[in-house]
Every structure is written in structure tokens, then in C-alpha cells.
Amino acid sequence: MRKNAAEIKIIKSPAALQKFSKKMQAQGKSIGLVPTMGALHKGHASLIEMSTKSNDITIVSIFVNPAQFGANEDFAIYPRRLKADVKLCATAGANIIFAPEPQAMYPLPLQTFVRNPSIEHLYCGKYRPTHFAGVLSVVAKLFNISLPSKAYFGEKDFQQLHLIKKMVHDLNFPVKIIGTKTIREKSGLAMSSRNEYMTQKEREAASSIYAGMITAKKTGKSLAELKTIIQKKIQQAGGKIQYIEIANKSDLMPAKTTKNSVILLACYFGKTRLIDHLEL
């Protein structure tokens, strides 16, 4: 239900949120969690709206998690704008925003990590070697603090979503993971908080990512041909490929055929690193 910004409760302390969530649990209330890094856009709004439809309480966490950024990445410049985010959360019907400071989430140096050594080094992990350990550990923390029965993630971060689902399965978290389709701009560009790093010109050029994947899906015959079509399209538009891979949808291992598989890629337009995917 649409709310005013004033109706949203902002909680900054992990202990306070955990206490609140325990109380809700003991009252038999269901909690939906939408974990985000803020700088919210329509993609996030659709996750929040979905949560409000099937949970008594919807918590949106807004936390730019230092543990998932590498030393030379964009942690310092990642967009932070809590006030606008609160408005979007209110409009989408959330009840609680959890917006902790890094020192509240990591009062001591983190020693305990959740890791998936089978997949964390592939695709994005090849170029961001500590990224997925940081993601899985913070998601485990957010689950334990918010105690949701359902948690909502965009398919945009396809490898991340796969790793989170696998974590929930492997470690028996009492949480159902709901993955939702990537929301795209009219041009086909996947919505991302990082899109705003780009100039208007780069942004237009970056529509070649989706266009390339669609053309490849329609006309590519072999795995190699698919990759070449996408690569050419992105490079012609001025992008720089980091990787283009095709993986099995089921286990995310490198695919041998296009059947039940998914294109995964990362590329740069200017200084902005973008990721995208398309199921085949």
C-alpha cells in the first residue's frame, strides 16, 4: 500500500531490527526482505511492490556493503541518496528501511565468511575475486538480522542470485528466494544504479548490449557464434568486453550447448562496468 515518507520507519541498528523482527515472528507475522545498495530505481520498486503483496511487513535494506567491493572498485563513489530512496520505498509500500552504517554491520573485522568455492571464481568472480564472498556473507547477515520468510532479488545480478539460492539450499536458511525479471529501459539497457555513471552518449551506446544478445539468440547457431555476434555489436558501439560466457541455467557451470543456458557478460562503456544476461 502506497505510503508517505513519514510513515516509513528507518532503523539503523542491526540489534534493534533483529529485536523488532523477532517480535513480529512471535506474533506470527510474515516478513519480506528486499536487500539493496540504495540509489533505488524502478527495478527495486517492482521488488518492493511484489513483497508488499505477500508479506505482512516489508523491510528494504539499504547498505553499500564494503565487503563486496574490491580495492580499486567504486565503493567510494557508489551513489548514496537516502532521502530519495525513502520516498521510493514509501510509494512502493515498504514498512521499514534498514540503513546501517558499515561499523554497525562490521563492528569487528569480519573473520567468518560464507563462500562457494565452486562458482565464486567464475564469470564476474574471475574479475572480482572477493566479491561473492562479500555478497554471500552480507546476505547471510541481512537474513539473520531481518528474519524474512521471503527475500526478493533481481535476476539482473544473475550469478549473485544463483549463489544466493544455492546458499539458502545448502545452509537451509528458512527463507524463500524470489527472483524477478530484469527491468529494462526502453532502449533495452538493464536498469542499474551504475547507469548514472555514464554520459548520455555512453548510455545510448550501451543499448548495444541487449540488442547484441537478442540478435545472437535469434541468429547464432553455436556457442562461439553467439559470443562473436554480441562481441561485435558491443565493440562497434564503443564498448570494451570484460567477458561473454554461456552457462547452464541449472548449475551455472560453463554450457556445452545453448539448451537451457544463459548468456552472462560484463563490459565497459567509458569507465562504467555493466553486466547483463539473457536466457536462451
Added chain:
Amino acid sequence: MRKNAAEIKIIKSPAALQKFSKKMQAQGKSIGLVPTMGALHKGHASLIEMSTKSNDITIVSIFVNPAQFGANEDFAIYPRRLKADVKLCATAGANIIFAPEPQAMYPLPLQTFVRNPSIEHLYCGKYRPTHFAGVLSVVAKLFNISLPSKAYFGEKDFQQLHLIKKMVHDLNFPVKIIGTKTIREKSGLAMSSRNEYMTQKEREAASSIYAGMITAKKTGKSLAELKTIIQKKIQQAGGKIQYIEIANKSDLMPAKTTKNSVILLACYFGKTRLIDHLEL
């Protein structure tokens, strides 16, 4: 409250226990968990009794966890005797025994692990390199399946208890960890399910472990002297040292002085590996 064996409910399915625990939670009932590998003794009984005093429901998990045994260790021969364990749990007042089969806990090969790379390779971890990843991962699973507000562990496995407390802190598990003093036989030998591997003669000789630590604590001056006293005492009794180390109680890093520290050791009597500890 003391029960008959018939009053204990044995649950074998993780999904069934999680459903039960969620239901208890939604009714505001508190759950205490006592994770064990079975072959229960007085040490376990004291943990169960403690749990029954401060929780509405006490769950005892009995699971010989393959993930925490090395390839050449005693997984196959570890004592299993559910019937006697049920009796002990009943007498101690537990409500539920969770006794899953390995394939129920690991329906697919485990990919996601909880790890502490700062400590998992020290002390016991030096000789059992995959042990603590197996322990932390299964404890995370047991927490997520049983949803306890308190969980009880013996100090006997001192490094394990430290790692579990650190995991709960680092990953914000909504569980309070209660560590309890090691229960010892009259001879001073720490109670352990593995003691029954020993002959009567070995068992008597193994009392040198505690005796050695007590003498060292009373008369040893430097860290080196303490270690030498214990080493001699165990070797004189026919034991073989695996390691004797002294660690800070607070962070379990190697100690520089005896102040606020703890002796940690592992040794063999015959083929039986024993561990023990003493706070200084």
C-alpha cells in the same frame, strides 16, 4: 522435566523440523538446541538439562556429520547408538531428537561453506584442514533448521566453541551461544564419546593429560616451560603429542604471555586422538 523415551519425538527430516520450529516460533515459544554427534554421555546430559531450564522446547540433534571428518579419520567407526541416546535425552528432559541421515542433510554436494580463514588452520585445524569448515557449515544448517534462541556447546571443543561464537557474531545469527564447563571423569580425563575407543589401560594413562595441565598451571613459569611439563607428563604415560599450544582466550591467537590464555592440546593414546584444554 524427566521423560520416558516414548515421550520424545524423533524427527528425521530437516524440512519437517524447520516447519515445526517455525510453528513454535510463531506461537512465541523459545527453542533450545543441543547439537551433538550422538554416543551421548554425562557432558551432553548437562547441556540438555541446562537447555530444558530456560527454553520451552529442547531439541537435541544427533548427526555424525561427514563434512567435518577427514578422509583418514574415524567417521565410519564413530559410535552410533540411537536407542541409548534417546533414553539419555528423555531422562535429561529433551522434547525432540533431530536425527537426519547424511543424504537428508546433504541432498546435493555441498557447495556453500561457512569458513573462518583466520583461525580454521590453527591448532586442531592444522591437522584437520577441512574440519572447521565442516563444523561451521553444519552448525549454520542446524541453526537454520532448528531456529533456536539458545544453543548449547561444551567447552571441551574449545576451538570449535570459539569459532561458533565468532560465526554467530560475524553473521548475526539470532542465537545465544551457551558454553559449558568440560565434564571430567574422576581421573580428570575429559568426557568424550571417543574415550570408548581406548582400552582400560590407555584410559588410565590418558588421565596424564589433565594432570599435566594442572601441574603446568601450578608450577610452570614461561609458556615454553608450561608446554614442556605437559609434554613430559603425557609422554611418560605413553601418549604421543600432536600439539600443545597456548592461545589468548579472547581471540584464540597464539599467546605471548600466560595471562588470560588457555592451553590447547591434542594427543594420541594408542590409536585414539584426544583433545583437551585448561584456562590459565
